Amino acid sequence: MPVEDNLKKVKDYLIKNFSDETVYNHINGESVSSVSGNTFVSFSPTDLNPLVKVSESGKQDVDRAVKASVDTFAEWRDLTGKDRRKILLDISAGIKTRAEEIALIESIDTGQAIRFMEKAALRGAENFIFFAEKAVEARDGASLLAPEQINITSRKPIGPVGVITPWNTPFMLSTWKIAPALAAGCTVVHKPAELSPITAKILLEIAEEAGLPPGVWNIINGYGETAGRYLTEHPDIKAISFVGESSTGKKIMKQGSDTLKRNHFELGGKNPVIVFEDADTENALKAVAFMIFSLNGERCTSSSRLLVQNSIKEEFIAKLKEIIAKIKVGHPLDEETVIGPLISPEHEKKVCSYFDIAKKEGAKIEVGGTKVLDQKLKSGCYVSPTLFTNASENMRISQEEIFGPVLTVIGFDTEDEAIRIANNIKYGLAGYVWTQNLSKALRVTEKMNAGMIWVNSENVRHLPTPFGGTKDSGIGRDGGDWSFDFYMETKNVCLPTIDKEIKGLTK
Ligand code: NAD
Numbered sequence: 001m002p003v004e005d006n007l008k009k010v011k012d013y014l015i016k017n018f019s020d021e022t023v024y025n026h027i028n029g030e031s032v033s034s035v036s037g038n039t040f041v042s043f044s045p046t047d048l049n050p051l052v053k054v055s056e057s058g059k060q061d062v063d064r065a066v067k068a069s070v071d072t073f074a075e076w077r078d079l080t081g082k083d084r085r086k087i088l089l090d091i092s093a094g095i096k097t098r099a100e101e102i103a104l105i106e107s108i109d110t111g112q113a114i115r116f117m118e119k120a121a122l123r124g125a126e127n128f129i130f131f132a133e134k135a136v137e138a139r140d141g142a143s144l145l146a147p148e149q150i151n152i153t154s155r156k157p158i159g160p161v162g163v164i165t166p167w168n169t170p171f172m173l174s175t176w177k178i179a180p181a182l183a184a185g186c187t188v189v190h191k192p193a194e195l196s197p198i199t200a201k202i203l204l205e206i207a208e209e210a211g212l213p214p215g216v217w218n219i220i221n222g223y224g225e226t227a228g229r230y231l232t233e234h235p236d237i238k239a240i241s242f243v244g245e246s247s248t249g250k251k252i253m254k255q256g257s258d259t260l261k262r263n264h265f266e267l268g269g270k271n272p273v274i275v276f277e278d279a280d281t282e283n284a285l286k287a288v289a290f291m292i293f294s295l296n297g298e299r300c301t302s303s304s305r306l307l308v309q310n311s312i313k314e315e316f317i318a319k320l321k322e323i324i325a326k327i328k329v330g331h332p333l334d335e336e337t338v339i340g341p342l343i344s345p346e347h348e349k350k351v352c353s354y355f356d357i358a359k360k361e362g363a364k365i366e367v368g369g370t371k372v373l374d375q376k377l378k379s380g381c382y383v384s385p386t387l388f389t390n391a392s393e394n395m396r397i398s399q400e401e402i403f404g405p406v407l408t409v410i411g412f413d414t415e416d417e418a419i420r421i422a423n424n425i426k427y428g429l430a431g432y433v434w435t436q437n438l439s440k441a442l443r444v445t446e447k448m449n450a451g452m453i454w455v456n457s458e459n460v461r462h463l464p465t466p467f468g469g470t471k472d473s474g475i476g477r478d479g480g481d482w483s484f485d486f487y488m489e490t491k492n493v494c495l496p497t498i499d500k501e502i503k504g505l506t507k
Contacts, residue, residue, distance in 0.1 A: 029214020088132030090210035157185030180483035269429030273303035351404035428470030
C-alpha cells in the first residue's frame with residue numbers, strides 16, 4: 001500500500017477517534033478534559049507537524065482518576081476469575097478487529113515502521129489472551145504441611161495500581177502491563193508517555209466496549225514530572241509498574257518512598273550479543289542486524305553491543321555492512337521501510353551526539369553516523385543506521401544506552417574475555433550468545449549477568465517465561481505467574497491438625 005493511502009487512512013482514523021483533534025483523559029468511563037483545561041501538542045516525528053492536542057493533567061486530575069480506581073476496586077476484585085477472563089478475551093478480540101487502525105496510528109505517532117507495528121498490535125491481543133487464561137488461577141496458592149499444622153496460601157489483588165509507560169512501543173507495552181493487572185483483580189490508572197499518547201486511549205475504549213466496567217481502568221495524560229510524579233506519590237495507589245529510563249526509575253523509587261510503594265521497573269539496557277568463531281554466522285548476522293535495526297533501535301532489548309571473536313571480526317563486519325547498505329530508511333507508513341524517524345528532535349539530537357563522541361573517543365564510524373538529509377525526509381527525525389568499529393569496552397559508545405539504530409562492535413580473543421566485557425556494564429537486561437558448542441553456550445550464559453539470554457536466536461518471547469532485568473535494568477519480572485507476584489499480595493492461613501492445649505505463658 002503506497003504511503004499516501006496509509007496517510008489517508010491515518011487521517012480518517014484520527015478523525016473517527018478524536019473528532020475535535022484532542023486526546024482527552026479517560027476517567028470513570030468518560031472522556032474528560034483536564035481540570036485546568038490545559039493541553040499540549042503531540043507531533044509526528046515524520047515531519048514534526050502536529051497530530052493531536054492532549055490533555056495536560058495536574059494533581060486534581062490524578063486525584064479524580066485514583067478515586068475512580070479506588071471506588072471500583074471492590075467490584076472488580078470480587079468478580080470471579082471466569083468473568084474477568086471473558087472480559088479480557090473480548091478486549092483481545094476488539095484489538096484484533098482494530099489492529100490495522102492501531103498499527104497505523106502507532107506508526108505515525110512514534111515513527112516506528114508499520115511492518116513492526118502490525119505485529120506489535122497483534123502481540124497486544126496475545127497479551128490479553130494469555131492473561132485472560134491466567135485470570136482463573138490468579139488467586140490460587142499452595143498448601144504447606146508441617147507437623148501439627150497445615151498452611152494454606154492464597155493471593156489477593158494488591159489494590160489500585162499505577163502504570164507508567166514509555167514512547168517506544170507504547171501500545172504493546174501498555175497491554176503487557178495492564179492485562180496482568182486486570183487479570184489479578186487490580187484497578188488501573190495509566191499514564192502514557194507524553195510523546196506517544198494516542199493508542200492508549202483507543203485501547204481503553206476497546207476495553208470498555210468489551211464490557212470492562214467504567215472506572216476500573218483510567219487514563220491521565222501529561223508530563224512525567226507532574227502527572228507521573230503525583231501518581232507515584234498518591235497514597236491510594238498501592239504499586240507502580242513502570243517502563244522507562246533507569247534514571248526515571250530511580251526518581252520514582254524516591255517519590256514513592258513516603259507511601260512505601262511497591263515498584264516494578266523495566267528500565268534501560270545496553271545488551272551484548274556475543275558471536276564466537278564457531279557460530280552459524282549467516283544466522284548470527286541476520287539476528288544481530290534485526291536486534292539493533294528493527295524498531296529504530298529504540299528497543300530495550302536491542303543488541304547494541306556486538307562482541308565478536310577477533311578471528312572472524314573483519315569478515316563479520318564486512319557482511320554486516322552489506323546488510324546495512326540494503327536497509328531502507330524511510331517514512332514509517334511505507335511497507336518497505338525498516339527504519340523510520342526517531343521519536344523527537346531531542347532524541348535525534350541525543351543519538352547524533354554519539355557520532356561526535358565516537359570520533360573523539362577514537363572509534364571509527366564504519367557506516368552511517370549522519371542525520372538523513374534526503375529532500376523527502378529532512379523535516380523528520382531520521383538518522384542513518386550506524387556501525388561503530390575500533391571501539392573498546394570502556395568508551396561511552398560501549399557503555400551508554402543510545403536507544404537508536406547504532407551498533408558498537410568490540411573484538412575479543414577468549415571466552416573469558418567475552419564474558420568479562422559482556423558483564424562490564426551497569427545494565428543487565430538481555431544478552432545473546434552465538435556458538436554451536438552447547439557446553440560453551442551453557443558456560444557463558446551461566447556467567448553472564450542479565451535477566452534474559454537467548455542462545456542462537458534473536459529475542460523471541462514466550463509469554464510464560466520471565467521478562468525483566470538485573471542491575472540498572474530493572475527490578476522484578478513480568479510474564480507467566482511472575483506478573484501476579486507483583487500485582488497481588490500473598491496471604492498465609494495456618495490451621496492446626498491436632499487438638500492441642502495452648503500452653504500460653506506456662507513454663
Ligand atoms: P522515560 O523514563 O523518560 O519516560 C517513561 C515514562 O515515565 C513516561 O510516561 C514519562 O512521562 C514518565 N516519567 C518521567 N519522569 C517521571 C517521574 N519523575 N515520575 C513519574 N513518571 C515519570 O523513558 P522514555 O524515554 O519514554 O523511554 C525510553 C526508555 O525506556 C529507555 O531507557 C528504554 O530502555 C526503556 N524501556 C525499557 C523496557 C524494558 O522492558 N526494560 C521496555 C521499553 C523501554
